[in-house]
Amino acid sequence: LIGLSGRGQLALRALGAWDAVADCATRVVGRKDWSPGEAEGTEREYVDRPYKTHVIARDRLAGVLYRKLVDEHAGAVEFVWDTEVRDVRFVDDVVELDCESSSSSSVSKKKHVMRARFVVGADGAARAVAAAVGAKVVRYEDDNERVFKAVPLSLPADWRGDLNYSARTKRLNFDALPATRDNAYCGVLLMKRNDPLAAPHASPEETRKLLDAELPQFSGLVDDATVAAIAEAAPSTLPKFRYVADSLVAGGDRVVLLGDAAHTVKPYFGLGANTALEDVVALDEALTAAPTGRGALETFSDQRAPEARAVVQLGRGLDRPGLLGFATFVVPLLLDLLFHKLAPKLFATNTIAMMQRLDLSFVQVQRIKRRDRFVQLALLSTLLCGAAVGASAILAKLMTLVGGASSLAWWASLSSSRVWALATPSSAAAPALGVTGIAAAAYFVWWLNRNRPDPADLLPKPRRR
Numbered sequence: 001l002i003g004l005s006g007r008g009q010l011a012l013r014a015l016g017a018w019d020a021v022a023d024c025a026t027r028v029v030g031r032k033d034w035s036p037g038e039a040e041g042t043e044r045e046y047v048d049r050p051y052k053t054h055v056i057a058r059d060r061l062a063g064v065l066y067r068k069l070v071d072e073h074a075g076a077v078e079f080v081w082d083t084e085v086r087d088v089r090f091v092d093d094v095v096e097l098d099c100e101s102s103s104s105s106s107v108s109k110k111k112h113v114m115r116a117r118f119v120v121g122a123d124g125a126a127r128a129v130a131a132a133v134g135a136k137v138v139r140y141e142d143d144n145e146r147v148f149k150a151v152p153l154s155l156p157a158d159w160r161g162d163l164n165y166s167a168r169t170k171r172l173n174f175d176a177l178p179a180t181r182d183n184a185y186c187g188v189l190l191m192k193r194n195d196p197l198a199a200p201h202a203s204p205e206e207t208r209k210l211l212d213a214e215l216p217q218f219s220g221l222v223d224d225a226t227v228a229a230i231a232e233a234a235p236s237t238l239p240k241f242r243y244v245a246d247s248l249v250a251g252g253d254r255v256v257l258l259g260d261a262a263h264t265v266k267p268y269f270g271l272g273a274n275t276a277l278e279d280v281v282a283l284d285e286a287l288t289a290a291p292t293g294r295g296a297l298e299t300f301s302d303q304r305a306p307e308a309r310a311v312v313q314l315g316r317g318l319d320r321p322g323l324l325g326f327a328t329f330v331v332p333l334l335l336d337l338l339f340h341k342l343a344p345k346l347f348a349t350n351t352i353a354m355m356q357r358l359d360l361s362f363v364q365v366q367r368i369k370r371r372d373r374f375v376q377l378a379l380l381s382t383l384l385c386g387a388a389v390g391a392s393a394i395l396a397k398l399m400t401l402v403g404g405a406s407s408l409a410w411w412a413s414l415s416s417s418r419v420w421a422l423a424t425p426s427s428a429a430a431p432a433l434g435v436t437g438i439a440a441a442a443y444f445v446w447w448l449n450r451n452r453p454d455p456a457d458l459l460p461k462p463r464r465r
Contacts, residue, residue, distance in 0.1 A: 001177050001186050002058050003028070006051035006358045008274035011281045020064050025054035026178040027162055034167040034217060041217065043163065049356065053270070055177045080114075085123060088132035090251045095119045097129075120283070121257040122276075125239045130261050133250035140241040140312075144321040147198050147235035151176070151187035153221050159183065169214050171195060176218070187218070193235070200234035207231040239264045239272075241319070243312040248301040256297050258283060263308035265315040269352060275311055275362075279304055310362035314351060332369075335376050347372050 004012070004025065012018040029052055030045035046052070056064075069077050080101070087098040095116050100109040121129030130137065153176055155161065161183040165176040172195065176187035191198050197210050208227050211219040222230075243263040249256050259276030283300050290296035320328045332351065339347040348354055354365045 001055050001179060002061055002273045003177065003270040004054045004056065005270045005274050005356060006049065007356075008270075008277045009051055009054070010358060011274070011277035014281045015277075015284070017065060017068050020068055021056065021061060022054060024060055024064055025056040026181050028053045028055055028164050028177065029162045031164045031166065032160075033165075036169050041167075048353075050358065055179075057179060058273075084126075085128045085132070088119070088129055088251075088255070090254065093117060093254075095251065095254050117254065119255045121255055121261045122259045124260040125264050127261050129255065130244060130257050133255050135248075135250060135257060136245045138243055138245050138309075138312075140316055142238075142240045144319050144325065145193060145238075146190050147193050147237055148191070149189045149198070149230055149233055149235055151189055151218075151222060151230060152179075152226060153185040153187050153218065155183040155185055155221065157183070165218075167215055167217065172197065172214060174215055174218065189230075198235045200232065202231040204228040204231045238266045241265060241312050241316040243308040244305070245309065246305065247298075248305050248308070249297045253294070253297050256283065256300060258304070262304070263312050265312055266319060268319065269315065269355060271311055271315055271355065275307070278307075306363045307361060310366045314355060314362060314366060318351065332373070336372070339372070339376055347376070 002008075004021070009018060012021055030043065032041050032043040034041040066079070082103055083099050083101045085097050085099055089096045089098075095118070097114045097116070097119065099112055099114055101112065102109045119129065121127075121133070123129055127137070151174075161178055161181065165185070165187075167174045172189055172191040174187060174189055176185045178184070179186040189197060196202065197207065197214075204224070204227050207230055208219070208224075211222065211227065239260070241264065244257055244261075248258065248262050258279035260272060262279065263275065265271045265275075282304050286296040286300040286303070290299070317328050319325070336347065336350040340349050348368050351365065351369050354360065354368065355362065357365070360368075
């Protein structure tokens with residue numbers, strides 16, 4: 001299933017395809033989530049978004065777009081099915097593609113050559129075109145590898161059919177989205193590769209026991225035949241984070257890369273397909289602005305290559321394991337929650353929410369969050385230093401009063417650095433310095449919160465071509 005967020009919806013509107021897609025999609029207005037150990041689950045609707053997420057099966061989306069092309073461009077587009085590109089060559093001003101075709105009625109593959117003057121490499125994570133043209137790809141090691149198995153569900157009539165259902169336990173995550181409008185859902189079990197649930201050809205009885213133990217709220221919705229299919233199935237893998245660096249254009253003006261061929265992310269935050277649709281709109285606008293085609297692809301690459309890098313880096317920052325994940329995901333979320341609540345005009349909301357804003361590019365989101373982190377750390381450092389200096393001065397004074405000269409000598413030997421030396425009783429300015437540091441930091445936040453505009457207003461808006 002593909003979740004179409006506001007970014008994808010805007011792109012489809014620009015392409016004139018949204019109404020047809022929306023007619024075949026299912027709307028999701030909120031979420032019901034079970035935290036570890038929670039019996040009832042927590043339900044909430046998304047009231048802070050200017051759009052409602054729509055969910056559609058990938059094949060159905062392809063079918064809707066295919067029908068639109070056939071209806072509006074009959075005779076201008078030729079479709080060749082079940083064909084893979086194996087190699088790309090540049091011969092004079094023509095691009096030659098070595099292809100292999102297969103069909104359901106034949107095991108053998110037929111090799112043939114296709115020729116074109118212009119190629120859009122949108123062949124997904126396979127990246128055959130990108131690899132063939134020698135595109136420079138930045139790849140990240142997957143240090144938080146997960147695999148998944150699909151779980152079809154049929155929800156009871158008294159369950160809402162417009163929610164994203166999810167549950168988290170210590171060993172796995174489960175998410176389910178509506179596949180149709182009659183309460184048929186598609187769920188995904190996300191787990192580590194070595195988890196017994198991830199093993200192929202597993203015992204249906206053991207799989208049922210694991211589901212009962214880990215997901216009691218959903219296990220009863222899965223019939224025995226489906227459990228047997230889950231146990232038998234091999235796990236599927238998630239794509240790795242990677243992006244095409246430098247330029248999305250190759251072979252002069254003859255090949256351009258977009259979608260997963262240009263940037264690959266894990267499907268956690270609805271960034272993959274939606275960003276790919278934005279790529280299509282950007283390419284359409286670049287070509288429209290340059291009818292002769294000269295310079296159009298460079299314009300597209302200049303606009304979208306930084307976005308490819310930013311979306312991958314942002315996504316990977318939210319997918320680190322263990323303590324690293326705590327430092328790059330949990331701590332920033334807590335900092336953003338605290339500082340945005342204290343000073344909403346100075347500090348933006350968390351990264352996940354920022355990526356859903358339709359008025360910001362991913363590059364702008366990345367810049368805003370980097371600035372937030374710098375200011376947050378500067379303020380925290382000032383507060384901690386001020387508090388440490390003030391506390392040290394007070395403690396030193398107490399030790400002097402209680403212990404006399406011997407305690408003072410011991411404290412002076414401990415306070416060897418310049419910072420700690422400020423805290424000795426001989427420095428009358430130490431308490432004032434601590435209070436002043438705390439007051440200055442608090443006033444800085446107060447003043448900026450009153451006088452700063454929205455963080456997004458400080459950055460140039462994405463150019464529309």
